[in-house]
Amino acid sequence: MPATGKPLDRVDGRLKVTGAARYTAEWDVPGLVYGAVVDSSIAHGTVQAIDVAAARNAPGVLAVLTHENAPRLQPLPDKVGETQFRGEGGITETRQPLQSAAIEYAGQPLAVVVADTYERARHAATLVRVTYAGQAPQLAMATASRKTLPETFLGNNKEKLQVTVGNPEAALAAAPVRLEAVYESAITHHNPLELLATIARWEKRDGADFLTLYDTTRALEVLQEVMATSLALPKESVHVICPFIGGAFGAKGWLYAPPLLTAMAARVVGRPVKIEWRRQDMFAVAGQRAATRQTLTLGATRDGRITALRHDTLTHSSQSSGFTEPCARVSRMLYAVPNMSFAHQLAHLHLPSPCPMRGPGETVGGWALECAIDELAAKLNLDPVELRLRNYAEKNPETGKPWSSKHLRECYARGRQLIGWDARNPQPRSMREGTQLIGYGMATTMYPAGRREAKARATLFADGRALVQSATHELGNGAYTVFRQISADALALPVERVRFELGDSSLPSAPTTGGSTTTATVGPAAQAAAQAVLEALKSLAGRDPASPLHGAAPEAIEAREGRLVLKSSPATGEEYGAILRRTKLPSLVATDGAKPGEEREKYSFYSFGAVFAQVRVDEASGTLRVARLCGVYDVGRLMNPKTAHSQIIGGMAMGLGATLMEATHYDARTGRAVVRNLADYHVPSMADTPDMQVEWLGIPDPHISELGARGIGEIGCVGTAAAITNAVFHATGRRLRSLPLTPDKLVNS
Amino acid sequence: MHPFQYQRAESAEQAVAAVAPNPAATFIAGGTSHVDLMKEDVHRPALLVDVSALPLREISAFEGGLRIGAGVSNTAAAYHADVQRRYPAVSEALLAGASMQIRNMATMAGNPLQRTRCPYFRDPTQACNKRQPGSGCAAIGGYNHVHALFGASAACIATHPSDLAVALSALDARVQTLGPRGPRTIAFPELHRLPGDTPHLDTVLAHGELITSIDLLAFTGRSHYLKVRERASYAYALVSCAVALEMSGGKLQRVRVALGGVAHKPWRLPAVEAMLAEQPPSEKLFRAAAQAAFADARPLKHNAYKVPMGRDLLVRALLETSGLRPLQGPAGTAFAASVGGVAGQLAAPR
Numbered sequence A: 001m002p003a004t005g006k007p008l009d010r011v012d013g014r015l016k017v018t019g020a021a022r023y024t025a026e027w028d029v030p031g032l033v034y035g036a037v038v039d040s041s042i043a044h045g046t047v048q049a050i051d052v053a054a055a056r057n058a059p060g061v062l063a064v065l066t067h068e069n070a071p072r073l074q075p076l077p078d079k080v081g082e083t084q085f086r087g088e089g090g091i092t093e094t095r096q097p098l099q100s101a102a103i104e105y106a107g108q109p110l111a112v113v114v115a116d117t118y119e120r121a122r123h124a125a126t127l128v129r130v131t132y133a134g135q136a137p138q139l140a141m142a143t144a145s146r147k148t149l150p151e152t153f154l155g156n157n158k159e160k161l162q163v164t165v166g167n168p169e170a171a172l173a174a175a176p177v178r179l180e181a182v183y184e185s186a187i188t189h190h191n192p193l194e195l196l197a198t199i200a201r202w203e204k205r206d207g208a209d210f211l212t213l214y215d216t217t218r219a220l221e222v223l224q225e226v227m228a229t230s231l232a233l234p235k236e237s238v239h240v241i242c243p244f245i246g247g248a249f250g251a252k253g254w255l256y257a258p259p260l261l262t263a264m265a266a267r268v269v270g271r272p273v274k275i276e277w278r279r280q281d282m283f284a285v286a287g288q289r290a291a292t293r294q295t296l297t298l299g300a301t302r303d304g305r306i307t308a309l310r311h312d313t314l315t316h317s318s319q320s321s322g323f324t325e326p327c328a329r330v331s332r333m334l335y336a337v338p339n340m341s342f343a344h345q346l347a348h349l350h351l352p353s354p355c356p357m358r359g360p361g362e363t364v365g366g367w368a369l370e371c372a373i374d375e376l377a378a379k380l381n382l383d384p385v386e387l388r389l390r391n392y393a394e395k396n397p398e399t400g401k402p403w404s405s406k407h408l409r410e411c412y413a414r415g416r417q418l419i420g421w422d423a424r425n426p427q428p429r430s431m432r433e434g435t436q437l438i439g440y441g442m443a444t445t446m447y448p449a450g451r452r453e454a455k456a457r458a459t460l461f462a463d464g465r466a467l468v469q470s471a472t473h474e475l476g477n478g479a480y481t482v483f484r485q486i487s488a489d490a491l492a493l494p495v496e497r498v499r500f501e502l503g504d505s506s507l508p509s510a511p512t513t514g515g516s517t518t519t520a521t522v523g524p525a526a527q528a529a530a531q532a533v534l535e536a537l538k539s540l541a542g543r544d545p546a547s548p549l550h551g552a553a554p555e556a557i558e559a560r561e562g563r564l565v566l567k568s569s570p571a572t573g574e575e576y577g578a579i580l581r582r583t584k585l586p587s588l589v590a591t592d593g594a595k596p597g598e599e600r601e602k603y604s605f606y607s608f609g610a611v612f613a614q615v616r617v618d619e620a621s622g623t624l625r626v627a628r629l630c631g632v633y634d635v636g637r638l639m640n641p642k643t644a645h646s647q648i649i650g651g652m653a654m655g656l657g658a659t660l661m662e663a664t665h666y667d668a669r670t671g672r673a674v675v676r677n678l679a680d681y682h683v684p685s686m687a688d689t690p691d692m693q694v695e696w697l698g699i700p701d702p703h704i705s706e707l708g709a710r711g712i713g714e715i716g717c718v719g720t721a722a723a724i725t726n727a728v729f730h731a732t733g734r735r736l737r738s739l740p741l742t743p744d745k746l747v748n749s
Numbered sequence B: 001m002h003p004f005q006y007q008r009a010e011s012a013e014q015a016v017a018a019v020a021p022n023p024a025a026t027f028i029a030g031g032t033s034h035v036d037l038m039k040e041d042v043h044r045p046a047l048l049v050d051v052s053a054l055p056l057r058e059i060s061a062f063e064g065g066l067r068i069g070a071g072v073s074n075t076a077a078a079y080h081a082d083v084q085r086r087y088p089a090v091s092e093a094l095l096a097g098a099s100m101q102i103r104n105m106a107t108m109a110g111n112p113l114q115r116t117r118c119p120y121f122r123d124p125t126q127a128c129n130k131r132q133p134g135s136g137c138a139a140i141g142g143y144n145h146v147h148a149l150f151g152a153s154a155a156c157i158a159t160h161p162s163d164l165a166v167a168l169s170a171l172d173a174r175v176q177t178l179g180p181r182g183p184r185t186i187a188f189p190e191l192h193r194l195p196g197d198t199p200h201l202d203t204v205l206a207h208g209e210l211i212t213s214i215d216l217l218a219f220t221g222r223s224h225y226l227k228v229r230e231r232a233s234y235a236y237a238l239v240s241c242a243v244a245l246e247m248s249g250g251k252l253q254r255v256r257v258a259l260g261g262v263a264h265k266p267w268r269l270p271a272v273e274a275m276l277a278e279q280p281p282s283e284k285l286f287r288a289a290a291q292a293a294f295a296d297a298r299p300l301k302h303n304a305y306k307v308p309m310g311r312d313l314l315v316r317a318l319l320e321t322s323g324l325r326p327l328q329g330p331a332g333t334a335f336a337a338s339v340g341g342v343a344g345q346l347a348a349p350r
């Protein structure tokens, strides 16, 4: 019985609920001292003077770093791996911390106070006096003076941000039915439970500087490279450790001021330093999803064939990041539309840098598209599901490539059954219960099924246990569990005998955890390493005269339930441990990797799904509640239905939050984040989340890898917003085109 | 965070004696409001006098009503059988506020003394007359989504966030205190102030004046609390409403109404109360009352939504309290108080 596919409990669950799982801020490093950060209260200008005398003289203070005395840093690299760092469409903020007096956003770190206790550092930070030479900040996309048209997303030539397919202008002009609508979404913040934190320790190894970083990162190797480049060290002199992450959602990967400040502070005081950021700071230095203003223009025939689609996005970034929310990601592939164009305009504002956030582009771009499709269905007097079926894409409409595997029709069919779609009265504003209007809505969801290259190491021990390792990350997503299952199957061992280790940059290479690629990427690497160590064991046994397998060629041997046996006579064989013990080897190790091949050029890889929502709207008070949320997903073969279920309902809850309540407001004059705590910045409570019904088709993707598994981290978040918004239309007859749908927007006025 | 001394008071008198002469001293009870503000550098006490262990933790019968000790936890008060049965508005207001964990720590005196949720008050880099008198008010020209419709001043437009205070105001509860000059009684509607040009003073309490109990007066009528918020649980009120009314012979007798989330203090509506007295209850009457109640509202840039929301809430609260419309959940619970209810299909337990 394979372990994959089983609803195994989280292997780290007990560690987490008992507090034994060690998170970054919890490492007990001898001699540790603490940093507290002073941030900018203005959004644009320069530091004219910074008076640190009182802070420097406060009890326990060891150092105060400012732009005047901080160690100099080298510029960030242009690219790390395939990912473009700098320039328009690049991923990160390129300004290095404390290198100049310039201020580009409120909340920008201006000083670090290091003291012997956290409390003393915090107190001394309040004593730093900054004199500003302020300038008027640019805070509105519409009036920004610096607007650009980035060419690609993260430098990926396969993801151009300004695209035309066919002749959308002519098709729109000729279309008998036209629809144009503008959708706006608010800035939202990732706000994982675990705050950003870094512990930095410098030491001399062989006479040279060596930096150990404990950091809340889901990009171990990228961080290693960023630190090495910035601090002018060889990459091998930086070691990054992070065995557990308390949630990330896109944060904790692509913005580097926090670890850099900590490393600089540790260098200055000559002791290990910890900086754990406060919740307030998460609204400035941890990244965000930028606001968007999206214009959707659709042309269609009267029988509902979409002939043209234009999706124009205006979004924003900071002064020194080119990150662009790629809103057309769904529009460019979802429907069989012959004429399309996609444009992304980026306004550079005096606001903190955005970065990817769960379903970057898909979540808010998919919301706009799927709301516009709903509007078109209403205009054509067609059932929203039917309109989608009439425009079903049998191949990728942009590239013309066939899908690796697509079963979206089944998702629609099952979803409409689950919610009771056909029993509703399709007339808007026709269903009520007491003071509440009832509405049904649906939307398509998708997510690119990416796969990258990774390596892993597998070790068999003489006692019959095994260890598989790779420098991937556990974000709370279930990585430890799923990779243990995959490794166990590949080693033909029961899961109890296999451990999986991750979270350390000295382990075999794995990419950043992001883009829902980890299972599809690291799973095959773990398999390859397992295969390699079993091959080594086979030749060991074949060469050993004392083995029952002596003389057998490796091809004649197979692994079965912890034993190597002859394929031709499975009774002949022996346990792995027995082979090692006899040859006096404590363990046997092999490292191998796996990467995607030319299938990537042949097929278009996506996951799909359909989300259906039922809502209750009380217009008199402006309250909106989600009564039911059903999702049916086509995500390939599931490695673990239990952790998958958690990922998907977590994603749906996050999508629900973005729809109903999440918004960060920056003061329109100062650019300071107005609300900076989780009492007033709302994420869904239990009372906001209905019991979500989730199903999946479970059809393996025949092309992605032998495992047939695609990632599922983000697809749950996509689709939910449009399903709910469309349900609000059905309930009320009103189109609300601005997220979030808070009571002030819903209330009868 | 600033350095501070901590001391545990042995008696009410000693607590008052420790705080009154020292301008940098404050009481601390559950700490759920005060410690947050200390961590945000908004409150900077040099001495904390802990009153949570004082013998002020009883709920007892008192002159036909109930005396609730200042140190009784929000949870204990909310689930006290007499409170829930005789003053359901109090239980509803408490249970529709904060979270279970916070209510377990929070006290009956601390709750009405929590500070505003005006976001600028919580950011020491921004101008705020309440935090720093004379520095200005960043909210007036800023993001004033949660701010006041009534009674604001040119110095401050903040609202008071406590749910409990709204219910206590409508019930005309009494606040017993012990100050440097001895004990006194304050009618609850007089406890909080309007901002005027001294918004740093939330209440009429003198420095070092300790609340010892909150007294609920004898009352045989009905009371009820309703709250609209941006999420279904664990959020402050956008607008809330408490009603206490007595009926006889099919007519309203005395009606008392307070709105929350609209002013620097629970906003009693004396004109509306007079308009409703001695009238047979009807939706039409309540709608007229709601029109009158908001006639002099002064909406700001981002809070005009509170006017229609508040009007409807007032009508709804009057309908439900007078029995013309059923409660949404069992009286004395958060289900009765939460407008919109919880997500999911399940109706509130009855």
Ligand SMILES: Cc1cc2nc3c(=O)[nH]c(=O)nc-3n(C[C@H](O)[C@H](O)[C@H](O)COP(=O)(O)OP(=O)(O)OC[C@H]3O[C@@H](n4cnc5c(N)ncnc54)[C@H](O)[C@@H]3O)c2cc1C
Binding pocket: A678, A679, B026, B027, B028, B029, B030, B031, B032, B033, B034, B035, B036, B051, B070, B071, B074, B096, B097, B098, B099, B102, B105, B106, B107, B108, B109, B110, B111, B112, B113, B114, B161, B162, B163, B164, B209, B210, B211, B212, B234, B235, B236, B237
């Ligand atoms: C995340 C969060 C959400 C919340 N949501 C809500 C909500 O929805 N609705 C709501 O109403 N409240 C809400 N609250 C506020 C909560 O109800 C208050 O923090 C709590 O009631 C304060 O009580 P405490 O005993 O902890 O007060 P403390 O924090 O100890 O003290 C508060 C103030 O009262 C003073 N004080 C305390 N006791 C006395 C006394 N006996 N005499 C004189 N002065 C005294 C202190 O000096 C201090 O100034 C929330 C709080 C948090 C943190």
Ligand code: SF4
Binding pocket: B116, B118, B119, B120, B121, B127, B128, B129, B130, B131, B136, B137, B138, B139, B140, B155, B156, B157, B158, B199
């Ligand atoms: S409204 Fe009041 S509390 Fe808010 S900033 Fe103005 S003065 Fe301060």
